[in-house]
Amino acid sequence: xxxxxxxxxxxxRAAVAPGLADVSIGPATxxxxxxxxxxxxxxxxxxxxxxxxxxxxxxxxxxxxxxLLFTGLSPSAHAASSSADPSPGWWxxxxxxxxxxxTDRYFVVCVNSLGSCFGxxxxxxxxPATGLAYRLDFPDLSIEDIARGGYExxxxxxxxxxxxxxxxxxxxxxVLAFATQFAGVARRVVSISGSPAAMPYAIALRSxxxxxxxxxxxxxxxxxxxxxRPVTGMRIARKLGTLTYRSAAEWKHRFGxxxxxxxxxxxxxxxxxxxxxxxxxxxxxxxQADKFVSSFDPNxxxxxxxxxxxxxxxxxxxSAKAAIERARAEKALVIGVESDILFTINEQRAIAxxxxxxxxxxxxxxxxxxEGHDAFLVDIEPFAAAIGRFLAPD
Amino acid sequence: xxxxxxxxxxxxRAAVAPGLADVSIGPATxxxxxxxxxxxxxxxxxxxxxxxxxxxxxxxxxxxxxxLLFTGLSPSAHAASSSADPSPGWWxxxxxxxxxxxTDRYFVVCVNSLGSCFGxxxxxxxxPATGLAYRLDFPDLSIEDIARGGYExxxxxxxxxxxxxxxxxxxxxxVLAFATQFAGVARRVVSISGSPAAMPYAIALRSxxxxxxxxxxxxxxxxxxxxxRPVTGMRIARKLGTLTYRSAAEWKHRFGxxxxxxxxxxxxxxxxxxxxxxxxxxxxxxxQADKFVSSFDPNxxxxxxxxxxxxxxxxxxxSAKAAIERARAEKALVIGVESDILFTINEQRAIAxxxxxxxxxxxxxxxxxxEGHDAFLVDIEPFAAAIGRFLAPD
Numbered sequence: 152x153x154x155x156x157x158x159x160x161x162x163x164r165a166a167v168a169p170g171l172a173d174v175s176i177g178p179a180t181x182x183x184x185x186x187x188x189x190x191x192x193x194x195x196x197x198x199x200x201x202x203x204x205x206x207x208x209x210x211x212x213x214x215x216x217x218x219l220l221f222t223g224l225s226p227s228a229h230a231a232s233s234s235a236d237p238s239p240g241w242w243x244x245x246x247x248x249x250x251x252x253x254t255d256r257y258f259v260v261c262v263n264s265l266g267s268c269f270g271x272x273x274x275x276x277x278x279p280a281t282g283l284a285y286r287l288d289f290p291d292l293s294i295e296d297i298a299r300g301g302y303e304x305x306x307x308x309x310x311x312x313x314x315x316x317x318x319x320x321x322x323x324x325x326v327l328a329f330a331t332q333f334a335g336v337a338r339r340v341v342s343i344s345g346s347p348a349a350m351p352y353a354i355a356l357r358s359x360x361x362x363x364x365x366x367x368x369x370x371x372x373x374x375x376x377x378x379x380r381p382v383t384g385m386r387i388a389r390k391l392g393t394l395t396y397r398s399a400a401e402w403k404h405r406f407g408x409x410x411x412x413x414x415x416x417x418x419x420x421x422x423x424x425x426x427x428x429x430x431x432x433x434x435x436x437x438x439q440a441d442k443f444v445s446s447f448d449p450n451x452x453x454x455x456x457x458x459x460x461x462x463x464x465x466x467x468x469x470s471a472k473a474a475i476e477r478a479r480a481e482k483a484l485v486i487g488v489e490s491d492i493l494f495t496i497n498e499q500r501a502i503a504x505x506x507x508x509x510x511x512x513x514x515x516x517x518x519x520x521x522e523g524h525d526a527f528l529v530d531i532e533p534f535a536a537a538i539g540r541f542l543a544p545d
Numbered sequence: 546x547x548x549x550x551x552x553x554x555x556x557x558r559a560a561v562a563p564g565l566a567d568v569s570i571g572p573a574t575x576x577x578x579x580x581x582x583x584x585x586x587x588x589x590x591x592x593x594x595x596x597x598x599x600x601x602x603x604x605x606x607x608x609x610x611x612x613l614l615f616t617g618l619s620p621s622a623h624a625a626s627s628s629a630d631p632s633p634g635w636w637x638x639x640x641x642x643x644x645x646x647x648t649d650r651y652f653v654v655c656v657n658s659l660g661s662c663f664g665x666x667x668x669x670x671x672x673p674a675t676g677l678a679y680r681l682d683f684p685d686l687s688i689e690d691i692a693r694g695g696y697e698x699x700x701x702x703x704x705x706x707x708x709x710x711x712x713x714x715x716x717x718x719x720v721l722a723f724a725t726q727f728a729g730v731a732r733r734v735v736s737i738s739g740s741p742a743a744m745p746y747a748i749a750l751r752s753x754x755x756x757x758x759x760x761x762x763x764x765x766x767x768x769x770x771x772x773x774r775p776v777t778g779m780r781i782a783r784k785l786g787t788l789t790y791r792s793a794a795e796w797k798h799r800f801g802x803x804x805x806x807x808x809x810x811x812x813x814x815x816x817x818x819x820x821x822x823x824x825x826x827x828x829x830x831x832x833q834a835d836k837f838v839s840s841f842d843p844n845x846x847x848x849x850x851x852x853x854x855x856x857x858x859x860x861x862x863x864s865a866k867a868a869i870e871r872a873r874a875e876k877a878l879v880i881g882v883e884s885d886i887l888f889t890i891n892e893q894r895a896i897a898x899x900x901x902x903x904x905x906x907x908x909x910x911x912x913x914x915x916e917g918h919d920a921f922l923v924d925i926e927p928f929a930a931a932i933g934r935f936l937a938p939d
Binding site for chain 2: 358362363391398403408436457
């Protein structure tokens with residue numbers, strides 16, 4: 152690695168095979184070219200790989216005010232609006248001028264995960280060697296590769312050291328993989344609702360989601376094309392995902408036993424119409440399923456979901472603690488949610504303990520939010536308070 | 546109702562259409578004929594209806610030592626072994642001579658829920674009017690009907706008053722519906738991990754299970770026949786069910802991140818083989834799915850699952866509290882499990898509070914078991930201790 156910024160593509164993107172991931176890449180999206188070939192952590196290589204990203208704020212002359220942001224499983228790199236793309240981003244309330252991740256002070260880079268379908272190379276993009284989508288020929292994906300995708304992006308931008316690396320959920324795992332693989336690159340680490348290694352309950356939840364897609368005849372062993380996609384399996388997967396992202400307490404308060412109002416079942420075949428949605432919570436699940444099916448590629452989902460299950464920070468040095476010791480982070484902020492059943496509060500505590508043991512100045516913030524795993528997306532204030540405080544000038 | 550025992554069929558059963566529910570009915574199974582026609586709580590009638598049941602112990606001359614036992618969603622009436630059927634029952638450690646539900650002292654009657662597929666009339670049984678399976682022509686099923694099925698069974702046995710009515714999970718709801726509908730019939734009530742009304746999180750979990758079956762093309766709008774059954778949907782439903790019956794803490798302890806050992810994926814088509822089971826927890830889910838698919842009828846499952854969601858004790862008098870006041874129970878034992886995400890500990894507390902307010906001598910036993918909703922099946926000792934104490938001679 153020369154330290155010189157590599158050529159950066161602008162206005163280009165990883166080609167997406169028609170019918171695979173019919174999603175729009177926003178006008179603010181830029182693309183970093185990966186080293187050619189790009190070597191995957193579990194073996195396999197990729198040619199002409201790219202990572203899609205967006206940026207906010209300005210890199211200063213000292214090039215020391217950059218923050219790298221990793222996303223959860225399903226978002227794009229569009230974390231927040233900008234003049235180039237004024238549509239609201241997935242973390243609109245967190246990232247911006249004067250906000251907790253303050254783009255007046257920081258140069259913020261958010262990457263679309265390698266393996267996803269919002270511009271970065273993944274199973275839905277076209278293999279330049281064949282002109283066909285990779286589909287299941289895309290190499291085995293690991294959280295380590297997603298972390299490296301972020302690293303190559305900042306290197307391509309001429310950044311050698313980060314003021315902070317931040318991520319939640321899958322992005323929280325990516326943060327740990329980043330800090331461990333690229334020791335000393337991130338001065339500060341913010342890990343939100345992540346995990347050093349998925350627990351069996353979370354693996355059961357995710358693998359059942361994958362099963363729903365894998366057993367949908369329309370998945371066609373990954374070779375679906377045109378309009379025929381595993382919509383049924385994706386819908387079940389998203390409903391189950393939605394269940395794991397929120398909490399019973401929130402839904403009790405929000406939906407109770409209110410009746411359904413969506414009447415679409417009236418158009419269903421007679422058998423289906425016999426079992427209509429009867430409660431508002433079922434309408435909500437149907438809506439979440441609708442949104443997801445129209446925006447996410449099934450093979451990409453399978454790759455990313457499996458990467459979460461397989462991640463084990465202990466692979467780097469024998470234990471999660473040893474791995475985090477390698478990171479040489481100066482400061483760490485670890486935030487978790489007590490009602491999170493997917494990435495439990497105990498896992499957050501273990502991450503915080505490991506940073507503490509590694510000598511980082513560590514703050515652990517367990518939140519009593521009702522919102523479960525997705526609290527960082529919907530119950531923003533306590534997260535923003537902790538992150539804003541952590542990122543304030545030393 | 547004359548008070549005279551009605552004729553009881555022995556050695557007969559509700560005919561089951563071939564290929565619908567190919568399950569064995571044990572040799573100890575007896576059948577009570579329902580009033581003809583049997584009127585369902587939400588409307589609709591059934592002719593020639595039967596309820597399958599088993600008994601243990603002897604009804605005393607005073608006919609006052611009977612206990613009626615309702616099951617969860619999936620078991621048969623075979624709660625325990627007997628000389629007529631020595632195979633172990635689903636509550637073998639709880640029901641028997643000298644056990645907590647002591648068959649030396651009590652005459653125990655366990656009923657297969659109306660609507661189920663282990664001998665009682667349900668969607669899989671044959672409509673005598675047509676000679677064909679009811680399938681979706683079976684009337685809308687409610688927990689109230691399941692409770693009435695139990696009531697008609699004890700009436701057919703010449704029992705007017707019960708020493709106790711006991712049930713867990715769906716059976717816990719049936720216990721509440723029984724006590725409310727047949728005021729004063731049960732002197733004592735034991736409600737285990739039941740609910741006065743399902744909460745939205747539990748509805749979301751169950752309705753997603755039903756969706757998996759309803760959207761399986763092999764469900765064929767309920768008209769599946771022969772060997773083609775919605776196996777894929779049933780497998781997803783059972784995996785998701787298994788997730789809700791146990792707890793994250795149990796699985797962390799039991800499975801951790803141990804690798805899978807089941808190699809069946811090696812025989813899968815190439816696409817599926819790309820995503821094999823990798824962790825022991827996935828083998829476990831596959832095993833649970835295997836067992837369920839071979840033993841339970843999909844339409845019966847849909848009916849019973851939906852009945853749980855729709856149950857609302859408040860329909861009887863305006864509130865759960867008013868409903869339980871009607872029951873005129875002398876004593877109540879309410880047991881719940883703190884790690885239960887399906888029928889939460891708060892719901893158990895609400896049931897106990899309602900019995901207490903109704904003037905019943907009430908004992909509330911919140912258990913710290915790791916086993917979640919299914920604790921009553923696997924972590925027997927604390928349940929047996931509480932039930933044994935409660936049923937001991939006054």
